[in-house]
Amino acid sequence: METETEDLSRRSIGARRNPASQEAILDAAEAVLREGGIAGFSIEAVARRARAGKPTIYRWWPNRTALMLDVYTRFKNARAFPDTGTLRGDLVAFLDNQLLGFWKDSLCGTVYRAVIAEAQSDAGAEEALQAYQADRKQRALVLVERAKARGEVPQDVDAALIIDLVVAYAWHQLLVGHVAQSMGKVEAVVDTVLRGTPGYRA
Amino acid sequence: METETEDLSRRSIGARRNPASQEAILDAAEAVLREGGIAGFSIEAVARRARAGKPTIYRWWPNRTALMLDVYTRFKNARAFPDTGTLRGDLVAFLDNQLLGFWKDSLCGTVYRAVIAEAQSDAGAEEALQAYQADRKQRALVLVERAKARGEVPQDVDAALIIDLVVAYAWHQLLVGHVAQSMGKVEAVVDTVLRGTPGYRA
Amino acid sequence: METETEDLSRRSIGARRNPASQEAILDAAEAVLREGGIAGFSIEAVARRARAGKPTIYRWWPNRTALMLDVYTRFKNARAFPDTGTLRGDLVAFLDNQLLGFWKDSLCGTVYRAVIAEAQSDAGAEEALQAYQADRKQRALVLVERAKARGEVPQDVDAALIIDLVVAYAWHQLLVGHVAQSMGKVEAVVDTVLRGTPGYRA
Amino acid sequence: METETEDLSRRSIGARRNPASQEAILDAAEAVLREGGIAGFSIEAVARRARAGKPTIYRWWPNRTALMLDVYTRFKNARAFPDTGTLRGDLVAFLDNQLLGFWKDSLCGTVYRAVIAEAQSDAGAEEALQAYQADRKQRALVLVERAKARGEVPQDVDAALIIDLVVAYAWHQLLVGHVAQSMGKVEAVVDTVLRGTPGYRA
DNA sequence: TTATAACCGAGACGGTACGTCTAGTCTTTGT
DNA sequence: ACAAAGACTAGACGTACCGTCTCGGTTATAA
Known part of the structure; x- marks a missing residue:
């Protein structure tokens, strides 16, 4: 390349x-x-x-953010969303593979940090990032919906909260430059969130 | 002023x-x-x-980030860390008052978003932010330590994980521009994290 | 304009x-x-x-001198070198018209003073001025060469010395701010230099 | 020192x-x-x-020019005006020793170039230089006055013109950076000027 | 004897200009 | 119609000096 x-x-x-x-x-x-x-x-x-x-x-490309986002998605498209059969497995894989693990490669993390940073000051960038985020979140919510279908979590559980907590943790680690160190905590994070979810049965 | x-x-x-x-x-x-x-x-x-x-x-001020951070801390210093007597109360107050509620004032949120964004590209900014973060985190950990002393949580609980999850949630909402909407979820977030903490007794 | x-x-x-x-x-x-x-x-x-x-x-323009020199030459190009038929007439016209008289217009004199001043501290300016000077001198020497051809001065006369003395006088008057006062002395200067040139016949 | x-x-x-x-x-x-x-x-x-x-x-010192001029005169004061007994000898010594020869030492020449340059843009500098020049010229004119007393030149000769031509030649060479090369022409310059002076007898 | 006045070093102050960098727009020329 | 190229206005970047100011301290002279 x-x-x-x-x-x-x-x-x-x-x-x-x-x-x-x-x-x-x-x-x-x-x-x-x-x-x-x-x-x-x-x-x-x-x-x-x-x-x-x-x-x-x-x-x-209307602005540099759009260009960076294109660079980012060129990588991203390579990785598929997981389907391990359990919600815990899916979330661990999601966090480990799609988020932290993906960003650990210095370039991917660098690009996404740049995109997020840009979105804080540029309106177009914010829009582009929100659109991207909405799509990703939609696809992540499917993991929880599948768990509901399997009876792992009740129907009325707040799926968005689960995803938000997991994604937020990853963003935070990325933005403070602790991606590598945080990979060991992936299971602890997922377990904490799931244990905290009312009605969750492993 | x-x-x-x-x-x-x-x-x-x-x-x-x-x-x-x-x-x-x-x-x-x-x-x-x-x-x-x-x-x-x-x-x-x-x-x-x-x-x-x-x-x-x-x-x-060596760079614009340092200046922005100074503007930010001028506000920040006004607010004290909470002490409500329970860990749940402390964390809710922390999230509600020190983080999301503080940022809801458009200027404070704007400034902190800018600082975070700047830290993604400027080495000096990153350093400044990390120093600031380390200090804030230290003071937030005290909330959990007090809870340990009170017997609300076991001694071996991972205090950093609790704080990280709460702070990360706030950052994420800030950076995607959802501060206002997320304030209604403060209690749900804290409850999820605490329920997920092994050995926690309300 | x-x-x-x-x-x-x-x-x-x-x-x-x-x-x-x-x-x-x-x-x-x-x-x-x-x-x-x-x-x-x-x-x-x-x-x-x-x-x-x-x-x-x-x-x-690589520097301000180059720009000033361009402004200067925009004026300069308007004036032609004289050809009066005698060396004395040519030199008087040269001094009167191309040098002192040209600089008397406050702007032209101002610009040239600035160029000379700049050339004292800036290497690029010095180079630019020297190039300009060399060209001008070459064209001024022609006046003497024509006089040699007419037999007004011997072949072995130091043409450069004649031109140097005349030009130097003009520069000096310009740089000490006496251009206007010195215009009455043009003929005396030329006569002195020519009388002092061995073998000169009016 | x-x-x-x-x-x-x-x-x-x-x-x-x-x-x-x-x-x-x-x-x-x-x-x-x-x-x-x-x-x-x-x-x-x-x-x-x-x-x-x-x-x-x-x-x-009111400005940098005054300071530079002070540095310059610290050197200058070391050298006395010549008195060789003949006008030609005096002028040659003046040009050779007080002007070109003095400036050949890189520092003295550098300082004087700077002073002249400064005087082109700064009013205070121009005044200071003019005062300095007037004093120097007064003392140089004495050389010609002595020659008049000796009968070398007529009483009505334009002393200022002689001095101006000699000084102007030196300035010009200084300002175009040809001091060293021009020292061989000192006698030719003086001889030209003197031969051109009406009534001069060697 | 005590003030006082002018000096000294230091360095911050509001400014101006430097020369470089990038943003985003525009137009010509050549496929 | 679109690509390449590069010039254009605009303005921020961080640095160097400018000349002025106030400070805290020193010391000779005037009261």
Whole structure:
């Protein structure tokens, strides 16, 4: 990946989106993030790296957050939501694999930190992140719904609270830079939340 | 407050820090944040507003995060940690009063969001935030220690986990912009965490 | 000239230098010099006046000296080297018209004084001035060469010395602020230098 | 000289100028000029170097030009005006010893270039330089007056023109950085000027 | 003998300008 | 129609000096 060697002669291919450019830009964005971290990430830097014009980037991504989010989802799409048969197993896998474990790879964590940070000051970024979040949360709630169907938890349990607590824990660890240290506590977190859920039966 | 009316004659008072200037700068920083939000916050803008020279700001605050954190702590110092006699009461008050309720005032929340965001890209900011966090966490752990002394929870309970879960929930709600909506869930969150804590007796 | 009235809508005209911007910047530089003199001249002030971004100025002029020299040459190009038929006439015209008389217009003199001053401390400015000087001197030497061809002076006369003495006199008067007073002495200076040149015949 | 070793304990000596401080400041100014050239010369730098407070400098020298001029005259005073018995000898010595030869020492030339440059933009500097110049010119005119008394030149000769031409030549060479190269032309310059003076008899 | 006045070092103050960086927009040229 | 390129306005960044001011302290001279 991110070969950056198509330096020469990536010109227009006529009146349609050039996939090679999009790839090159995403590769460059990833490389810039990998090398300079969040602070070094700028549209300028990506354009330089990709040997692309800034307007080409702005044409397809309205702002840097959208671009970062695209880089992020390129990774994310590789990982599927778990289905272990028990709610505890699902949540442990969710936290361990989709959240903390995924972010432990420095780049993924870096990108997501950047996206969250950006969303605090940029309205467009906040919207993009909320849309992304809503989708993820919807899919996470399914884990609890399945548990309800299996009778592991009562029908009237607050599924959103369970997910929120788990996701919130992961975010917090990410944002204070303690992802690696916190991975040992995954089971304790899930157990605490489940024990605290009224009517839960292991 | 922030009258900004001592416009004239705030000169040097000798080879030492001029408290009037510091006040004026913090007032201006607060006003800029209040009016322009995080995105509009810049050292330039604060200097203009405070009728202060940029170097005066840089002399005392190494970066904008330090300045924002100072604005934040000016508010924070007003609120005391709770002591209600029960762990549940303490945690509810902590979450309700020190975290979510405190941030609900738009400015406090705005400032803290900005600080967290800044800490994701700036090393100095990260350090400053971590120092601040460590101190706050230390003081929050006391709530659990008192509960241990009272026999509400066993001696071997993981106090840090309890605090982390509560704080993490608050951060997450802050960062996704759901502070107001989440205040109704304060008791549910605390109850879930406490019920999930082995050996807890109400 | 220097109308400064195209205030609005001077955007980019594509991937090439925008002549309108260059004109506006030179006009602004001239206006700033006219109003504030050398001391008030700064890139910042020119950018403000021209409604141009600082980087646009730095893109095309490496330093303020280069910009001032450009303002200067815009005037200079208007005046042609003299050809009166006699060396005395040429030198008088040169001193009277190209040097002192040209500088008497307050702005031209001001600009050239600034350029010379700048060249004393800035390496780039020194280089720029030397290049300009070398060109001017070359063209001034032609006056003497023509006189040699006419037999007014011997072939072995030190042409550079003649030009140097005349130019030096003008510089000195400029730099001590005596341009106006010295214009009455033009003929005396030229006569002294020519009488002192061995083999000169009027 | 300029030992800079009285580092400690140079306090006030009562309600009068402390000569040690003045010496230290002049030494520091000289050292700063020697090391950083004109561009590196600033009141801040001198104060740092001299371990003196800025107000102490401003108390005794109204601006940097006055300070530079003081550094310059500290050297200058060492050299006496010549008296060789002939006007030609005097002028050659004047040009060779007081002007070009004096400036050839890099520091003296550097300082004087700086003073001249400063005088182009700063009113105070211009005044100071003019005062200095007037004094020097007065003393140089004496050379010609003595020649008149000896009958070398007629009484009605324009003494100022002779001095101006010689001084102007030296300035020009200084300002274009050709001091060293021009020293071989001293006699040619003086001879040209004198031959061009009506009624001059060697 | 005691004030007092001017000096000294130090360094903070409000400012201005520096030269660099990035944002996001615009237009031309070339596929 | 779209890509590439790069210029454009705009403005923040962090630094260096400017010249002024007040401080705390020192010391010679005037009262």
